[in-house]
Structure formats: C-alpha cells, structure tokens
Amino acid sequence: MLIEETVDRLIQMKFTGMVEAFRKALEEPAWRELSFPERFALIVEEEWRVRRERARARRLKEASFRHHARLEEVTVKKRRGLDKETFIELSQSRWLEQHRPVLITGFTGSGKTYLSCALGEKACREGYRVKYWRAGRLLEEFRLSRLEGRWMKLLAKLARYDLLILDDWGTWELTESGRRDLLEIIEDRSGLKATIISTQIPVNGWHEMLGGDTIADSILDRLIHGAIRVDLKSKVSMRVTDGKEQEA
Numbered sequence: 179m180l181i182e183e184t185v186d187r188l189i190q191m192k193f194t195g196m197v198e199a200f201r202k203a204l205e206e207p208a209w210r211e212l213s214f215p216e217r218f219a220l221i222v223e224e225e226w227r228v229r230r231e232r233a234r235a236r237r238l239k240e241a242s243f244r245h246h247a248r249l250e251e252v253t254v255k256k257r258r259g260l261d262k263e264t265f266i267e268l269s270q271s272r273w274l275e276q277h278r279p280v281l282i283t284g285f286t287g288s289g290k291t292y293l294s295c296a297l298g299e300k301a302c303r304e305g306y307r308v309k310y311w312r313a314g315r316l317l318e319e320f321r322l323s324r325l326e327g328r329w330m331k332l333l334a335k336l337a338r339y340d341l342l343i344l345d346d347w348g349t350w351e352l353t354e355s356g357r358r359d360l361l362e363i364i365e366d367r368s369g370l371k372a373t374i375i376s377t378q379i380p381v382n383g384w385h386e387m388l389g390g391d392t393i394a395d396s397i398l399d400r401l402i403h404g405a406i407r408v409d410l411k412s413k414v415s416m417r418v419t420d421g422k423e424q425e426a
Contacts, residue, residue, distance in 0.1 A: 181204065184200070185197055185200065185201075188200065193225055194225075194228060195224040195225035195226070195227060195228030195229065196221050196222070196224065196225040198224060198228075199220060199221040199223075199224035199225070200221055203217050203220075203221060233305075234302060234303060237302040237305075237306075237307060237308065238299065238302050240307070240308075240309065241298055241299075241302055241308040241309055241310050242309070242310050243295040243298060243299065243310050244291055244295055244310060244312075244345065245291060245292050245295040245296075246295075246299075247292050247293075247295040247296035247299055248296055248299055248300070249268075249269055249296040249297065249299070249300045251296070252265070252289075252292070252293055252296050253289070257411060258288075258289075258410060258411055259284065259288075259408060259409045259410040259411040260293070260408060260410065264406065264408060267406065268280065268297060268406065268408075269300070271300065271301065271304060273372060273406055274301055274304075274306060274340065274341060274372045276404075277367075277369055277370055277371055277372050278372060278404050278405060278406060279372065279373045279374070279375065279401050279402075279404070279405040279406070280297065280372070280373070280374045280375070280405065280406045280407075280408070281374075281375050281381060281401065281402070281405050281406070281407045281408070282294060282374065282375065282376040282377075282408045282410065283376075283377055283378070283379070283380055283381060283407075283408070283409050283410065284378070284408075284409060284410030284411070285378055285410075286378060288410035288411070289410060290345075290376040290377070290378075290410060291345050291346075291376060293376075293408070293410075294310070294343050294345060294374050294376045295310065295343070297341075297343075297374060298310060298341060298343050298374070301340065301341050301372075306340035306341055307338065307339050307340045307341070308339060308340065308341040308342075308343065309336070309339045309341075309342055309343065310343040310345065311342070311343065311344055311345065312344075312345050312346045313344045313345065313346055313347045313348070313349070313350060314346060314349055314350030314351075316344065316363075317350055317352075317353075317356045317359060317360070319332065320332060320333075320355075320356070320359040321353075321355065321356070324355070333362055333363070333366065336363060336366070337366040337367065337370075337371070339371065340371055340372065341371070341372045341373070341374065342363075342367060342371065342372075342373050342374070343373075343374045343376070344373065344374070344375050344376070345376050346376070346377065347375045347376060347377035347379065348377050348378070348379040348383075348384070348387045349377075349378070352387070352388070352389070357388060357389055357393050357394075357397075358393065360388070360397055361393055361396055361397050364397050364400045364401060365396075365400060367400075368400040373401070375401065380409075381402065381407065384398055385398060
C-alpha cells in the first residue's frame with residue numbers, strides 16, 4: 179500500500195521520471211545491490227533527464243523551425259563557402275554567449291535556411307530559447323500588432339529569445355513602419371542576444387534595400403559589427419532529402 183501511495187503521489191507531482199526509476203529499483207535485481215544513497219541518486223538523475231528532454235522538446239516546438247535540421251547533417255565544403263574553421267566556430271556556440279550576429283547569404287537552394295535551422299536546433303539542445311521567423315511574416319505580425327494594441331508586447335517577447343532567426347531577409351515590401359520595426363527589433367538585441375539573418379541579397383546590397391538612409395545605417399551598424407559571415411557559393415546547389423542536405 180505504501181508503494182502504491184508513493185507512486186500515486188509522484189504521478190500527481192508530475193515526477194514521471196522518478197516513477198519509472200522507482201519501479202526499476204523495486205523490480206530489477208541489479209538495483210538491489212546498490213546502497214540506498216546510490217539508488218536514490220539514480221532515481222533523481224532519471225527525473226532530471228526526463229525534465230531536460232521535456233524542456234528541449236518545448237524549446238524545439240516553440241522555435242517553429244522551417245526544417246527539422248541538425249548541424250551534424252550540414253555539408254561542410256570550402257567550395258560551398260562553408261569552410262571547416264567557420265563551421266567549428268559556429269558549432270562551438272561561443273557566438274551565442276557573445277551575442278554575435280550570423281549573416282548567411284547565398285542564392286536559392288544553397289542551404290541558407292537549412293543551416294540557420296540547424297544552428298537553431300543545436301542552440302535549443304544546449305538550453306537556449308530560439309524563434310524562427312520569415313522576415314516578411316514577422317513584419318506583417320508587427321503591422322497587425324499595431325492595430326490590435328499589442329506592439330510593445332510583441333517587441334518585448336522577441337527580445338527575450340536567446341536567438342532570433344530572420345529568414346528570407348529582404349524579400350518583403352518594406353514600408354516606413356516596417357523599417358522602424360526592424361530597427362527596434364535589432365536595437366533590442368544588439369550586444370544582448372544573438373541573431374541569424376539569411377538572405378539571397380549580398381550584404382553590400384542591404385543598405386539600399388533598407389532605404390539607404392540613417393535608419394538603414396543604424397540597422398546595419400548593429401548587425402554587421404562583430405558578425406560571423408557565411409557566403410554560400412552559387413556553384414553548389416543543395417536540396418534537403420530525408421532531413422539531410424545533398425548536392426543537387
């Protein structure tokens with residue numbers, strides 16, 4: 179009776195990892211050879227593992243990645259524009275700790291979005307909160323938020339993400355309010371949170387795309403300073419098959 183009550187209480191407290199480990203401790207002979215502190219430590223460790231997995235799953239769901247990508251599946255080739263040194267720098271995630279931007283450029287099909295999502299997925303695994311947005315859709319969300327009176331709330335929500343991924347940068351119809359929204363988004367993150375930008379437009383064309391004035395200057399100053407830049411070459415076209423990159 180005591181065992182059943184203990185299990186019920188663990189379930190009520192949502193300690194599902196401890197429930198499974200507790201049952202193993204009761205049923206498996208190997209556990210009987212362990213001391214009480216050793217058994218208890220393993221039970222707690224299982225609960226810790228389960229909670230970490232749940233948190234990781236929540237972060238991945240919240241991120242809303244366009245691709246189910248993993249950094250281990252990214253094709254690293256110098257002729258592609260992604261050399262070993264840059265890949266190692268990105269995979270070590272120090273750029274996240276340092277709140278550095280990552281600017282990924284390249285033509286359609288070069289794997290910009292996949293690489294962005296793979297970096298985001300790794301960040302989720304390491305405990306960072308990540309959000310993926312197509313830039314045009316985010317600006318539309320900001321337009322609607324103005325009408326609905328939740329603009330400040332949306333801006334504050336974005337600022338809390340450890341990593342914000344803005345995909346298809348520059349493929350929108352940019353309005354004056356949209357330019358100011360971009361400045362606010364980037365300003366809130368500059369030196370405080372990491373940002374990934376992926377686009378077909380070369381970096382030297384961003385100033386004109388952003389309006390060519392002081393707002394464009396301000397956005398670019400915050401994005402380009404200290405950024406890691408990856409220019410995926412047009413000579414290598416990539417496609418995603420079964421969650422992995424392959425040359426087309």
